[in-house]
Every structure is written in structure tokens, then in C-alpha cells.
Amino acid sequence: NAGVTQTPKFRILKIGQSMTLQCAQDMNHNYMYWYRQDPGMGLKLIYYSVGAGITDKGEVPNGYNVSRSTTEDFPLRLELAAPSQTSVYFCASSKTVDLNTEAFFGQGTRLTVV
Amino acid sequence: DAKTTQPTSMDCAEGRAANLPCNHSTISGNEYVYWYRQIHSQGPQYIIHGLKNNETNEMASLIITEDRKSSTLILPHATLRDTAVYYCIVIRGGGNKLTFGTGTQLKVEL
Numbered sequence: 001n002a003g004v005t006q007t008p009k010f011r012i013l014k015i016g017q018s019m020t021l022q023c024a025q026d027m028n029h030n031y032m033y034w035y036r037q038d039p040g041m042g043l044k045l046i047y048y049s050v051g052a053g054i055t056d057k058g059e060v061p062n063g064y065n066v067s068r069s070t071t072e073d074f075p076l077r078l079e080l081a082a083p084s085q086t087s088v089y090f091c092a093s094s095k096t097v098d099l100n101t102e103a104f105f106g107q108g109t110r111l112t113v114v
Numbered sequence: 115d116a117k118t119t120q121p122t123s124m125d126c127a128e129g130r131a132a133n134l135p136c137n138h139s140t141i142s143g144n145e146y147v148y149w150y151r152q153i154h155s156q157g158p159q160y161i162i163h164g165l166k167n168n169e170t171n172e173m174a175s176l177i178i179t180e181d182r183k184s185s186t187l188i189l190p191h192a193t194l195r196d197t198a199v200y201y202c203i204v205i206r207g208g209g210n211k212l213t214f215g216t217g218t219q220l221k222v223e224l
Contacts, residue, residue: 004157033212042201043158043214059213090157092212103150103212105157 002026006091006106013081013113021076021109023091031094032074036087049074081113116141116204123219132189134218136202139183144207147178149187151198192222
């Protein structure tokens with residue numbers, strides 16, 4: 001049982017490049033989330049999904065896209081990388097509907113845009 | 115979801131109890147209080163949650179006031195490994211978003 005797995009762990013992008021941050025969970029959780037965390041700051045919700053085929057915007061969705069074709073995977077897409085997107089990105093998952101439970105987080109992807 | 119207010123930072127001596135307060139004065143009846151912590155930029159880790167009653171698990175205790183407008187997370191015997199940012203979050207029952215504030219930086223010292 002691997003939990004939440006994020007790849008890659010580190011990445012350097014040039015301005016204008018695109019990339020996909022991968023997130024997979026093996027706990028059969030319906031809820032999945034993407035956050036970004038700038039240095040010294042708290043986590044900001046980018047996008048979330050309550051099940052396969054359903055996604056919604058969080059607090060800071062601009063510049064990102066997501067898809068949820070399967071329960072297990074929730075990739076985050078950056079189309080035109082900008083220096084402002086330099087951050088640590090965390091993916092998380094939790095059970096659906098019943099919030100009397102906990103969210104599990106991946107170890108993060110550290111992205112630098114230069 | 116109700117907003118929360120936490121002190122920016124706190125210090126605690128190793129072996130002593132760490133009491134981390136959280137104010138959530140606008141909490142409504144179906145909203146839970148959750149605590150997470152984040153150690154040195156790792157992914158956040160769930161600690162404990164509660165609705166009305168006080169809760170205890172192997173990591174911590176959660177004390178919720180009778181009016182539910184504030185709560186305290188208690189680490190009974192803090193160690194250096196408990197140095198982390200602690201987040202108090204209020205989540206509506208049946209809600210679907212998990213959002214974080216700025217949290218409290220707890221520093222446990224010898």
C-alpha cells in the first residue's frame with residue numbers, strides 16, 4: 001500500500017515550457033486535491049476532485065489544468081510555465097462524502113521555473 | 115467553512131506539554147475541527163479531529179470548548195521531532211474542500 005505517490009520529486013522548467021505533475025493513490029479514495037506551497041507560506045488549494053470525471057477549482061487555479069479519468073490518478077498540467085509557479089506542489093486524497101476521516105498527502109514535487 | 119485564527123509561532127521545552135490554541139468563533143453545528151501538521155516541508159500529516167467532544171489518540175488530545183468557538187491541541191510530552199507547523203482547519207460535514215490557513219510554527223527546544 002503505497003498511499004499517495006507524486007512524480008517527479010524535483011523539476012526545473014524554463015519559462016513557457018509545459019509539464020504534467022503526476023499523482024496516484026492506491027487507497028480507492030474518491031477525493032483528490034492539488035496544493036501549492038510557496039516558501040514560508042501555507043498551502044493553497046489549486047484544484048480538487050470528488051470522483052472520476054469531476055473536477056473543480058480551488059483558491060488559485062489560474063495557469064493550471066487537471067483531469068480525473070480514473071479514481072487512482074489526478075495529474076496537474078502546467079501549460080506555459082511562469083516564474084510565479086515556482087513552488088512545492090502537494091497532492092492529497094481522502095475518502096468520499098464521510099469527512100470523519102483523514103487526508104493523505106504525497107511527499108511533494110519541487111518545481112523551479114527559470 | 116469557518117475561518118480559524120492561530121498564533122504564528124510558539125516555543126515548548128522538550129518533555130513538556132505543548133498546548134496549541136485555535137479560534138474558530140464562526141463555526142457552525144455541522145463543522146468539524148481538524149488538526150494537521152507539516153514537518154520541514156514534507157506533506158502534511160493528519161493528527162486528530164473532533165466535532166463536540168474532546169478526543170484523544172496516540173499522537174495528541176483535542177479539547178473543544180463547550181461553545182465550540184475555540185479548541186486546543188495538546189501534545190502531552192513534546193519531543194524535538196514535534197517541531198512543525200500545526201494547522202487547525204474547520205470542515206463542514208459533507209463538504210468537499212480541505213483548505214489550510216497559515217498555521218502555528220511550533221519549535222520544541224532542549
